[in-house]
Amino acid sequence: MKDFKVGIVQLPAKGDKNHNLEKMEEYVNKASEMGADVVCLPEMWNCPYQNSYFLKFAEKEYDISYKKMSEVAKKNKIYLVGGSIPVKIGDKIYNRSYVFNRDGEEIYRYSKVNLFDIEGFKESDTLSGGKSLGVFETEFGIFGLAICFDLRFPEMFQRFREFGAEVIFAPSTFLVKTGEKHFQLLNQARAIDSQCYMISPTIARDDDLSRNAYAHSLVIEPSGEVVIDMGTEPSVEVVEIKAEKVKREREKFPLEKSRENRKL
Structure with a gap:
């Protein structure tokens, strides 16, 4: 793994999809200007977190939100972890995340399990649940991707570790x-369990359709230490992710060696 800078976008989801798309681009542009190599959006950033809006805002694959994320990644020459959006496949809707490389090409996708x-x-x-779990690779290292409620299932994060994630x-939308x-407790626990950085952008709180959003986007070190808590307001932050932090934590607490020792 190599050091890199990650941009965390915290914005409210409004009832106007075009507004959400414009704000996403504005915030990602800002993160890029601040030096981010990788930018992550929140869960359901283009859609208020309500079942009625999942139905109303669901898009077919490769539709307007997908194209805009691809375009923004390419324009800024960044990796974009696209939070999640509601995607309609046949008669089912998935809570799906797409990851784009610096050329705006999709390199990974994950549907919330x-x-x-x-x-x-x-x-x-x-919504329908996804059925698969994996990791994706960049020049900075191997990354895992989960969505919100997945945080309550530690076995998923152990799988990320086994797949090589650091x-x-x-991306999340926890309620207040x-x-x-x-929210912080789960992120700290998953960081310590997996000895990985946890990067969890959330929807910002507002007085409209996101008034029940908890917000407080987080970056947590592998030790469980909180690097940043972004509060409740719309904002963009850029944080340096340090490979040495992962390496040292795994040296201090060689959990994988212990797992090998206890195998029957």
Whole structure:
């Protein structure tokens, strides 16, 4: 792994998709100007986090949001981890993330496996879950990609580690009630479990359709230390990711060696 700079975009999702697309481009441009090599968007950045909007804003593959992300990545010569958007395939809608390289080419995609089904709200009322998990590679290293509710499933993050990941992106849209209790805790736990950096951009809070968003985008070191908490307002931050932090944490606590020793 090599050192690199990551841009974290925290913006609210409005009821006007064109507005969301324009704001995404504006914020990614800013992150690039600040020196970011890789930029990550939040979960459902183009769509308010409500089942009715998942249905209303769902796009076919390679539609307007996909094209705009590709265009923005190419224009800024960055890697873009596209948060997630609702994508319609046949009669199903997926909560899907796309990753683009510096030339605007798609290099990876992931559909959220663990749907947010809790008391009072079910993503599965409108969304279908993905079935596969993997990693993607850049010149900076191997990265994992999860989405929001996936943070509650530590076995996924152990798989990322087994696949060679040293940085894991987890674009999210936690709500205030659960976010206050669990968002930072889960990110710290997954960082410590996997001995990876956790990079978790979230939707910003506002007085409109994102008023229940917890926000507080995070970057967590492999040790569990919080590098940045972005609060609730719309913003862009750029953070340096240091390969030595991963290397040293794994040297200090050789968890994989312990796993080998206990195998029967």
